[in-house]
Amino acid sequence: MTLSTDDTALADWRATFPWPGPDTHKHERGRLGVVSGSALRTGAARLAARASLRIGAGLVRILCPPDASLVVAGAVEAVMVDEFTSPEALARLADPLDAVVIGPAAGLTEATVHNLMALARTGAALIVDADALTIFKGRPRQLFDGLDRDDVLTPHEGEFERLFPGLLSQGREAAARTAAAEAGCVVVLKGRATVVAAPDGRLSVNDNGSPWLATAGSGDVLAGMIGGLIAQRMDSFDAACAAVWLHADAGARFGPGLIAEDLAEMLPTVLRALRGD
Template identity: 45%
Template sequence: MPDSLASVLLTNSEMAEADRLTIAGGTPGTLLMELAGAAVAREAARLVSPTARIAVFCGPGNNGGDGFVAARLLAEQGFAVELGLLGSRYRLPGDAGLAASRWTGDVKAVEEIDLDPASLAIDGLFGAGLARALDGAAKAAVLRLNEWTRKTKKPILAVDVPSGIDGSSGQIRGAAINATRTITFFRRKPGHFLLPGRIHCGSTAVADIGIEASVLPAIAPKTFANGPALWAHCFPVPRVEGHKYARGHAMVVSGGLAHTGAARLAARGALRGGAGLVTVATPSEALSVHAAALTAIMTRVCDGPDDLTKLLADRRKNALVMGPGLGVGENTRALVRAALTPDAEHGEPPRGIVLDADVLTSFADDAYGLARLIRRSGKDVVLTPHDGEFARLFGKVSIGDESRWANLVPNRETVPPLLASLHSESKLDRTRAAAALSGALVILKGADTVAAHPQGRASIAEDLPPWLATAGSGDVLAGLTGGLLAQGMPLFEAASAAIWLHGAAARHFGFGLVAEDIPENLPPVLQALLADGTLQTDKG
């Protein structure tokens, strides 16, 4: 588990277990609800003036109970509060029923609430664990609130997650609240990060309601918010006594004469990411083009699989990036087979290999063949698909392929659920399944990029800027990942760090970014991490 437990994300079931362990340890559930409702009330008071009218929408479960507590506390502070309930207060279960009994004001049906004079609406209809699509009165209430905030620009404060959002997947269940602000408890959930949930949440705050971090080891969560807290402890900061050969040698395999730019972008990403040496392995026809364009990056001729095998005989070339501009077809597949040939010598750290772009398309509909090569190679492999490449590679894998995948995956019993999860609506589940089946770390790119290790750990990006969606951006990410692997950074941490740094460099440059700008904006990002102590220069 990372040094900072704050980066942990909890699925719906894991959060329920955190609640259960806390209650079993002696904290009453009523106290947890009271503290949650108090946090909602504090957040609501920050969003409006002391004379504001607040409309509180409560649902039939614990989320509604939090709403009742918040309504009571806000009324005690002098706010004008109108409360609506979906269903009957006398059917509210357990702690939520007790919270409702302490509310002395009127309880209206949700459709009776007058939103016109309200300055703020609190969404306490449904929490993260919603198990079905909203319909009927619930859906009508959500749509009404969304129309109100759209027309008036007045805020909605969501409790836990916006109603209609699945806390584990970020998916919409029928309809979902468009919140201005979301207040959640103890730890955030994947649905706060994954699209479209992240958009519906607005900004998200986390409140302490008395659940201790000591419950986390028993839960053993494997999902994390991607940030320096997750990987800074092993980030390869150059040391005084170091030299370029100690910082690894990354090699990028280039395509032909008409497709050289992508390889150079990847190579530049690897170099700016800290690799001590970077080489572009290029076909003879493109050598002069690369030689004219590159300075600190070296070139070597590679006209096919045999040449690549000879180049890789030098174990100092300890990271390889393949795919950007490489071309689609049998030649690329042959190069991948050469790269993934098991090493004859043992005892050295495995070579890191990043497979991107044209490599993934070259293995379209043959995920099993690629996975077999990866698993037999013994190498640390990263696959970096966007959604389209993921669909081409894994889209036709089905539960009917169970028998042959069972011969490849170490735990045969996991194969059926993994094959099913490849087609899940949850991006997190899809990425995890692909990693577990292929034996590679998988980076599924997008505004909510997920990195998943074959053993289940996953990170989710939170704040990648939209201008990263530009030609060549993914080539730089592949190279940056290779550069960190060359320096000996562990597989999961290297991939997660590359994703975060890639986004941070883009944010530093700003709107108008093109791919060439990303490597050149890494230095100020790294310098800032050193200056604030996030990265340490004195690690042993």
């Protein structure tokens, strides 16, 4: 797949993509946290964390409940590991960070609710995915009240319906735009043609979707990519649009046999193409 300099799908975010300069150091490239699930559910956080490093975040930490910390620490290298024992402790770890991903295999328990609410009181932008979306079924206002315009929700259609029941009857584009206004943040409605909507009315429909992305964990990778770009101070809407496009391009380039672990490893190739190297 080649990139065209006049491709309208790229035009809005390509000019602001956060390439490092010759004197850039790791802290300037952004600090991201990823909240891990329990000991037997750490893979999703590790997928997100690795993708965020590959997309350029300078420093990435996986924030773990106590039972998961040694499992994660033995499975990562450049990613750092911190343990938290309460929502308040999680917030203290997150406060110095630029962005935090919460939801991938986080668990469908009230602990996820309390952790998200604690994170919402920090200065970090939130990328809310998977379990951290589903747990708010029937009480979406509790979630929305903790969010702001820099935060991002990343639902597939099932998760979207749980938070915004009935909206999909409007069609995907109208539903995403209404959802972003209602939630007060960016909404990424995943699918064959992923729709990204901002609360100020901006809307983008991705046109390079790949069927090879229909595999467990690919959404965790996307959440990490979005978080990694936001951590680098990219506008949240632009970061979501960029990550969705690059994620699909990585899937298409790898093709048959793709598993989620392959996506982060394809990003150097995708990024070199984007730069024109």
